[in-house]
Amino acid sequence: MNLKKIIVIYKKELLDLVRDKRTVVTSFILPVILYPLLMIGFSSMMARQETKLEQQQIVIYINDEVQDRDTDALKRSLSELETIQIMEEKPNFDNITYINLLKGKTIQAVVNIRDSLSSTGYRILDITCYYDETSEKSSVAYRKINDKLYEIEEELVSERLNEIKINNEILNAIELKKENIAPPEQMVGFIVGKFLPYLLIILTISGASVIASDLIAGEKERGTLETILISAARRNELVIGKYLTIITISIITVLLNLFSMYLSFQHIFMQMGSQINEFHLPVWNFALILLLMLPLITFFSAILLSISSYSRNIKEAQSYQMPLIFGAIMLSMVSFLPGFELNFGFALIPIVNFSLLMRDIMLNNFNPYLFFVVIGSTVILDIVTVYISIKLFHSEKILFRTAEDKSLKFWGKNKRNILNTQFVIVYYVIILIALYYLGGSWQMKDIFSGLIKTQIFIIILPVILILRISKTDLRSALKLHNTKPINYLMVFIAALPLLLLSGIIAQLINMIFPVSKAYLETMKDLVTMQQHGLLFTIFVVGVLPGICEEVMFRGFILSSFRKKGVWAGIVVTAVLFGAFHLDPFRMLPVTLLGIWLGYLAIKTRSLYVPILAHFLHNSLTVLISNYSDRLAWMSFIFKDENIAYWTVIPALVILYFVIAGFHKVNPEMVD
Amino acid sequence: MIEVRNLTKTFLQKNGEELFAVNDLSFKAHKREIVVLLGVNGAGKTTTMRMLSTVLQPTSGTATLEGFDLKKNPRDVRANLGFLSSDTGLYARLTAREIITYFARLYDVEDYAIETRISNLTKLLDMHDFLDKKIDLLSTGMKQKVSIARSIIHDPPVMIFDEPTAGLDILTAKNIVSFINQCKEEGKCVLFSTHIMREAERIADKIVMIHRGKLLAEGSWEDFMTETGLHDLDDIFIHYVNKIDGEDE
Numbered sequence: 027m028n029l030k031k032i033i034v035i036y037k038k039e040l041l042d043l044v045r046d047k048r049t050v051v052t053s054f055i056l057p058v059i060l061y062p063l064l065m066i067g068f069s070s071m072m073a074r075q076e077t078k079l080e081q082q083q084i085v086i087y088i089n090d091e092v093q094d095r096d097t098d099a100l101k102r103s104l105s106e107l108e109t110i111q112i113m114e115e116k117p118n119f120d121n122i123t124y125i126n127l128l129k130g131k132t133i134q135a136v137v138n139i140r141d142s143l144s145s146t147g148y149r150i151l152d153i154t155c156y157y158d159e160t161s162e163k164s165s166v167a168y169r170k171i172n173d174k175l176y177e178i179e180e181e182l183v184s185e186r187l188n189e190i191k192i193n194n195e196i197l198n199a200i201e202l203k204k205e206n207i208a209p210p211e212q213m214v215g216f217i218v219g220k221f222l223p224y225l226l227i228i229l230t231i232s233g234a235s236v237i238a239s240d241l242i243a244g245e246k247e248r249g250t251l252e253t254i255l256i257s258a259a260r261r262n263e264l265v266i267g268k269y270l271t272i273i274t275i276s277i278i279t280v281l282l283n284l285f286s287m288y289l290s291f292q293h294i295f296m297q298m299g300s301q302i303n304e305f306h307l308p309v310w311n312f313a314l315i316l317l318l319m320l321p322l323i324t325f326f327s328a329i330l331l332s333i334s335s336y337s338r339n340i341k342e343a344q345s346y347q348m349p350l351i352f353g354a355i356m357l358s359m360v361s362f363l364p365g366f367e368l369n370f371g372f373a374l375i376p377i378v379n380f381s382l383l384m385r386d387i388m389l390n391n392f393n394p395y396l397f398f399v400v401i402g403s404t405v406i407l408d409i410v411t412v413y414i415s416i417k418l419f420h421s422e423k424i425l426f427r428t429a430e431d432k433s434l435k436f437w438g439k440n441k442r443n444i445l446n447t448q449f450v451i452v453y454y455v456i457i458l459i460a461l462y463y464l465g466g467s468w469q470m471k472d473i474f475s476g477l478i479k480t481q482i483f484i485i486i487l488p489v490i491l492i493l494r495i496s497k498t499d500l501r502s503a504l505k506l507h508n509t510k511p512i513n514y515l516m517v518f519i520a521a522l523p524l525l526l527l528s529g530i531i532a533q534l535i536n537m538i539f540p541v542s543k544a545y546l547e548t549m550k551d552l553v554t555m556q557q558h559g560l561l562f563t564i565f566v567v568g569v570l571p572g573i574c575e576e577v578m579f580r581g582f583i584l585s586s587f588r589k590k591g592v593w594a595g596i597v598v599t600a601v602l603f604g605a606f607h608l609d610p611f612r613m614l615p616v617t618l619l620g621i622w623l624g625y626l627a628i629k630t631r632s633l634y635v636p637i638l639a640h641f642l643h644n645s646l647t648v649l650i651s652n653y654s655d656r657l658a659w660m661s662f663i664f665k666d667e668n669i670a671y672w673t674v675i676p677a678l679v680i681l682y683f684v685i686a687g688f689h690k691v692n693p694e695m696v697d
Numbered sequence: 698m699i700e701v702r703n704l705t706k707t708f709l710q711k712n713g714e715e716l717f718a719v720n721d722l723s724f725k726a727h728k729r730e731i732v733v734l735l736g737v738n739g740a741g742k743t744t745t746m747r748m749l750s751t752v753l754q755p756t757s758g759t760a761t762l763e764g765f766d767l768k769k770n771p772r773d774v775r776a777n778l779g780f781l782s783s784d785t786g787l788y789a790r791l792t793a794r795e796i797i798t799y800f801a802r803l804y805d806v807e808d809y810a811i812e813t814r815i816s817n818l819t820k821l822l823d824m825h826d827f828l829d830k831k832i833d834l835l836s837t838g839m840k841q842k843v844s845i846a847r848s849i850i851h852d853p854p855v856m857i858f859d860e861p862t863a864g865l866d867i868l869t870a871k872n873i874v875s876f877i878n879q880c881k882e883e884g885k886c887v888l889f890s891t892h893i894m895r896e897a898e899r900i901a902d903k904i905v906m907i908h909r910g911k912l913l914a915e916g917s918w919e920d921f922m923t924e925t926g927l928h929d930l931d932d933i934f935i936h937y938v939n940k941i942d943g944e945d946e
Contacts, residue, residue, distance in 0.1 A: 041795070042791060248788075249786030250786045250788060252782075253847065254803065256751070258776040422754060426752075426753070
């Protein structure tokens, strides 16, 4: 690689981008004017609105059913309030009429006064205040009435105490004072730290995405890419030059954002705080966040560059960027959530780690060790993504992808089209959505009947229907062939070792990301058949998923993806299978199980084998959850509801021999 | 000079079969010679040229440009090559001078030489009026001149033109043809692809006819007339296509 040439490319790209109005506006001008406009404008407008609301004339109606000296005094005090006007009583109006007036917003509150006697013989005034909480004006009316009534109550109580010659002081048994020990900087950090990461992440990625799509996909679209590819520059030099350009512009954007944000906050706090001298924004924290933004920017830039290399034109690049941007937004929102603290596990998840770390930095309370874990893991991801980007840039298949490559014309009459991967992906997404909304609501009502309905109506029936409509041969598409008996036997042997392995992986994940108690309870309820018998539970948890999920995944989906290569097909199907369980923490063990099931399906050329394996896996889970504490030898393997770690070794050994057995019995790995 | 030896490129089609875009193609192009690669659309001309410019990798066979091998020294091949086609674009927001300078640097032209080279090209292509204007503001003809200047800024010994006149008006196309002749006079080796028979007839020293990726015939215009007894290049081309189709069946 030639540094001089990288600089030539870098300089040209910068010049080109700076002349682009779109880039200048989104990356430079917007941040400078956005915050002052948003924050200062918005906050001063809010302050004004509030004052206006306070000063507005409020009309209330008082329905006094008592009419004596006390209530007269009470009415008088309320009418003395500056902005409150009491409506005259009209003889033909009843309470309901007034409440209707309140609904129609003619008046803002209705106060109804009755009285009763307490058990000690003192009179109590029962006052009901009707108001509309969705109306700001009405809420203000309620607050004012409430405050005033407190005052009046205090006066009345002290009068009563005076009558029986008791000092007021008797009421003060406890006096609570609150002292906030957080210094002003930390308070500011607490407030700002929640949304600062979110804002910064979104701004960075949206700014960088505009530039990235232009840099390679844009060159393809305008026909300039070929001219630089045939120049004497190397492809790595081109990629690095462009990569540095995205990083530079993004850094400038972030700098401008932070600077303008800092000044805006300063302005707001100065407006708000009476003790101006005490309110200082934590400058060093802002500086540290800026430093932290560097690896994040390089990470986003690398991904966006890969997307841009892959896409044929800017529009396509932007549509591929959408899921990335959405994902980033969702993940960055973690700083808003209570109870999420940065730990080693979260420090490894991109974006989530930055969001939480930035919040901690603003609170002046971060773990330096995790700081380096976050930066280190991101740098590794950076290197991987830049490498992918360079690889993509070397692939002629991707640089010269033709138009018909990605067309969505998959819907055809013959079976090849129905098992086409694009169709299957769309199908999968639709089923996933149905599972989330429809299946979710079914299972919410009743977990058992919900699970049965989900398996039948969402998972298996649509597959059968689609294959029937497309006149595909079910038997061959779903591999409904019998196989050698020994294959079934080996699945039996492998069942327990497999369950132990996937259980241990789940256990390890739970150690890093502790699961909520409520979730564990639901899962436990499900397998320990609280209301239903053992056989029924095994039917719902073991038999149904074994058949239905295998038909959809190892039958339908794998048939389609295996055309891309046997192992690629198995892995992709397994990942889809893992994601289908809608639980990020179970993703890994379920995906690994999916790989095993896919391997069985391909190796034995029979769907019955993975069906049996899946059934055994789920049913064993049920059996073990119910009987592990009743059988003596079980306590050897399971201790306090955890699987003993030593079991990994025998499990792996058995699995090794089973796999060797499968290879011997089924030598070919093709259909 | 260019020496193409058994050059082959296959693409994997959707149905899993291999498509031979270029099939065992061999020919030579010498210094001070214009060789025209002639074939209908889809014959494999662009694929051949993309392989010669090292943008695509040959499946088998190879070629040398000025003695540099496509596979072994791709960067040296590109450094000795100027490439122009009708669908290559220019950076709209840069000026003509900025684009030419950019490519000069990518081709390792020394800084001190860039100025002289640009002023020579400006004279040659008559670009004084728009050298410092942004590409956005230029006409098609002007843009084509900038593209020519871009492709030749490093004074390469070999020039490749991939259908450079496609979609251009007569006057602009004429500029290009005269530029190609000029390249020949300067002693460059020129490879030119087209599907227009007249164009080939007019400027070629040698014609290489290809069809479905395969070589049909190679020779001068006169050679073909003598061999086939025909006088029209269209007829001659069809004659060879029929001949190879007959052999295939």
